[in-house]
Amino acid sequence: MAIAAANPTYRLPARRRTELGLIVLAVMLTGGLYMLASLGKAGSLPANIGPFLGIICALLLVAHLGMRKLAPYADPILLPTAALLNGVGYVFIARLDHHLAGLQALWTAIGIGAFLLTLFLVRHARDLERYRYIFALLGIGLLLMPLLPVVGTNINGARLWIRLGGVTFQPGELAKIALAIFFASYMVERGELLAKGTLRIGRFMVLDPKYIAPVLVAWGLSLMIFLFENDLGSSFLFFALFIGMLWVSTGRHAYLGLGAVLFTVGATFALKVIGHAQSRIHSWLNPWTLYDTPGGGYQTIQGWFAMAAGGVFGDGPGRGSPQRIPAAATDFIFAAISEELGLLGGAAILAAYMLMVGTGLRIAVRCERDFEKLLATGLSLILAVQTFVIIGGVTRLIPLTGVTLPFISYGGSSLIANYILLALLLRISNDSATPVAAAATDMTVLS
Numbered sequence: 497m498a499i500a501a502a503n504p505t506y507r508l509p510a511r512r513r514t515e516l517g518l519i520v521l522a523v524m525l526t527g528g529l530y531m532l533a534s535l536g537k538a539g540s541l542p543a544n545i546g547p548f549l550g551i552i553c554a555l556l557l558v559a560h561l562g563m564r565k566l567a568p569y570a571d572p573i574l575l576p577t578a579a580l581l582n583g584v585g586y587v588f589i590a591r592l593d594h595h596l597a598g599l600q601a602l603w604t605a606i607g608i609g610a611f612l613l614t615l616f617l618v619r620h621a622r623d624l625e626r627y628r629y630i631f632a633l634l635g636i637g638l639l640l641m642p643l644l645p646v647v648g649t650n651i652n653g654a655r656l657w658i659r660l661g662g663v664t665f666q667p668g669e670l671a672k673i674a675l676a677i678f679f680a681s682y683m684v685e686r687g688e689l690l691a692k693g694t695l696r697i698g699r700f701m702v703l704d705p706k707y708i709a710p711v712l713v714a715w716g717l718s719l720m721i722f723l724f725e726n727d728l729g730s731s732f733l734f735f736a737l738f739i740g741m742l743w744v745s746t747g748r749h750a751y752l753g754l755g756a757v758l759f760t761v762g763a764t765f766a767l768k769v770i771g772h773a774q775s776r777i778h779s780w781l782n783p784w785t786l787y788d789t790p791g792g793g794y795q796t797i798q799g800w801f802a803m804a805a806g807g808v809f810g811d812g813p814g815r816g817s818p819q820r821i822p823a824a825a826t827d828f829i830f831a832a833i834s835e836e837l838g839l840l841g842g843a844a845i846l847a848a849y850m851l852m853v854g855t856g857l858r859i860a861v862r863c864e865r866d867f868e869k870l871l872a873t874g875l876s877l878i879l880a881v882q883t884f885v886i887i888g889g890v891t892r893l894i895p896l897t898g899v900t901l902p903f904i905s906y907g908g909s910s911l912i913a914n915y916i917l918l919a920l921l922l923r924i925s926n927d928s929a930t931p932v933a934a935a936a937t938d939m940t941v942l943s
Contacts, residue, residue, distance in 0.1 A: 511572040512564050518576035519556050526552060526583030529813055533591050533836075536814025551601070552583065559608050566615040567926035573855050574925075577848050578903050578918050582911070584845070585904030588832050592818060592825045596906050603908035607915035614919035621924045625867045628681035635674035636717070638667035639734070643724055656727055656898065668730050669913035672737065673920070676874035679738055683745035684866045691746035714738040728763075728776065729889075729897025733881050735759055740877045745870055780895040795822045799831035799890055803842070810838030825906040827898065830890050845904070846887070853880045859925045872924045875917050 527549045534542040542548070556579050563570060582604060590597035618624065624631070642648040642655045649657040649664065657664050683690070714735060721731045739755035767774055778785075783793025798821045805811060818824045818832030825832075834842040856876030863869040882899050889896035900910040 511570070512560070512568060515563065515572035515575060516560055518572065519560055519579060522576050522580040522583060523549065523552050523556065525580060526587065529584065530587045530590070532812070533587055533814040536812050536836075537591065538814075555605060555608050559611060562612040562615060563922070566612070567922050569929035570922040570926040571855055571859060574852060574918055574922060577852050577855075578914070581845070581848055581903035584833065585829065585901075585906075587813075588818070588829055588836075588904075589825050589906050591814060592832065596825055599908070600906055600911070603911045606908070607911040610912050611915040611919045614916050615923060618920065618923050621868050621871060621920065621927050622865060624677050624871070625681045625684070628678050631674040631681075632678040635671045635678060638671035638674065639717070639721060639730075641667045655724070656730065666907070666909040668727075669909040670916070672730075672733060672878055673875070673913060673917055675734065676737060676741070676878060677871060679741045680867055680870035680874055683741060683870055687745040687866070690742065691748060727898065728895065729885050729899035732759070732885060732897070733878070733899065736881045737874060737877055740881075741870055741874045744873050745866075776895045776897075780892065783892070795828065796890075796892055796896060798822065799828050800892075802831045802835035803891075806835040806838045806841075808839045810834070810836050810841055812836060826900065827886070827896070827905070828890055829905050830887050830901055833904075846883075849879065849883045849902070852876075853883075856921050859921060859928065863924060863928045868924045868927060872921060875921050878917060879914075 527545070530548060531541055531545060534540065534545075556575075559575060559579075563575065586597060586600055586604070589600050641658055644658070647658040647660060648655055649659045656666050656668060658667060659665075717734070721727055721734065735755065735758075739751060742751045742755075743749070767777060779793040779796065783796045785793075802816065802818060802821055805816065810816075813836050816832070816835040818835055821828045821831055830842065830845065833845060837844075853876050856872055856879065860869050860872035860876065863872060879902055882902055885894065885897055886899050886901045886905075888894040900907045902914045903911065
């Protein structure tokens with residue numbers, strides 16, 4: 497009995513019960529925030545509170561049941577945390593624009609469908625390794641798709657979108673996942689060669705130039721994205737993903753220095769020839785000087801006013817004025833949240849992202865196979881870098897870019913891609929935990 501009580505087999509299925517309890521808590525917090533926002537704005541409870549909570553519960557229950565069937569030993573923290581962030585984002589989008597809120601609800605349902613489909617199709621994360629070059633071509637193709645003359649669309653100075661019929665989609669959101677799979681597979685194969693010198697020059701062993709070529713290719717591709725698509729955010733995300741995974745796979749700090757040098761050189765060159773990027777830098781350095789100019793500092797300063805008005809505890813849900821911030825439902829939703837929930841609310845959002853990234857890195861550490869370890873690291877880096885880039889831009893720590901805040905900002909392509917990313921992390925978590933459960937089962941039978 498003592499062996500069975502201490503057995504991992506007893507604890508691991510309890511993960512799903514833990515997950516269910518956290519999902520219930522996320523639904524309660526989302527529903528409570530939705531009611532408070534309606535009371536603060538209109539002074540009455542929303543008429544659709546029942547259907548709203550019913551739809552949330554149904555979607556998350558389907559996701560949870562899918563986890564019980566498809567990934568019973570996966571981590572119980574990630575899905576409830578993503579659900580909470582998604583719910584908070586929906587409440588503030590509904591607060592700002594009911595039409596966008598309806599679309600976001602539809603995209604959430606599609607995202608959860610993509611989440612379950614990914615878990616169903618990818619039964620073992622290691623199976624992805626054999627398709628490395630297919631994912632490489634897919635990722636590069638998706639990155640370059642907005643440059644096509646017919647379907648590519650320019651929005652707010654950046655050519656990141658494709659329009660098919662009446663649907664606008666950002667293919668770069670899916671490209672980052674495909675490229676993370678390729679990078680993980682490539683570095684498992686070439687990691688040892690990239691980690692040590694293989695060419696002798698006099699008394700020294702240095703890295704053979706042919707093995708450093710991938711770094712230069714990644715640099716060139718990120719620079720091309722910056723030049724032709726006017727997208728500093730995606731360019732930085734892509735390059736940071738590659739350099740971060742390269743550093744983790746080799747343990748050589750020199751790659752971090754080389755990456756910083758290459759990105760600085762590329763960004764300096766691009767800033768001299770791209771007017772859109774120049775205006776972003778100028779509005780970052782001198783927002784008050786360019787306050788009234790198109791693409792100037794007006795948006796940033798309105799975000800500052802909103803966060804300052806919120807103070808520590810916030811104005812209260814539904815009692816702020818986030819509609820004064822341009823693109824509050826997309827680029828500046830963190831400022832809208834900070835205005836009404838205050839510094840504490842903004843810190844809670846950051847803590848949720850830290851929890852997700854930390855959980856992803858913990859999954860990576862526990863993996864036995866190098867491919868799954870690197871892939872989990874890469875997927876966690878995507879969440880971390882994307883969150884840093886957009887919140888850093890809103891707070892003026894770095895220049896503002898057009899990336900979305902994962903699970904919170906309005907955007908269908910971002911939401912779907914992030915749910916696929918979440919499914920892959922949970923698949924890796926399940927794969928790394930299942931052998932432990934199997935071994936424990938054997939021990940129980942023998943006892």
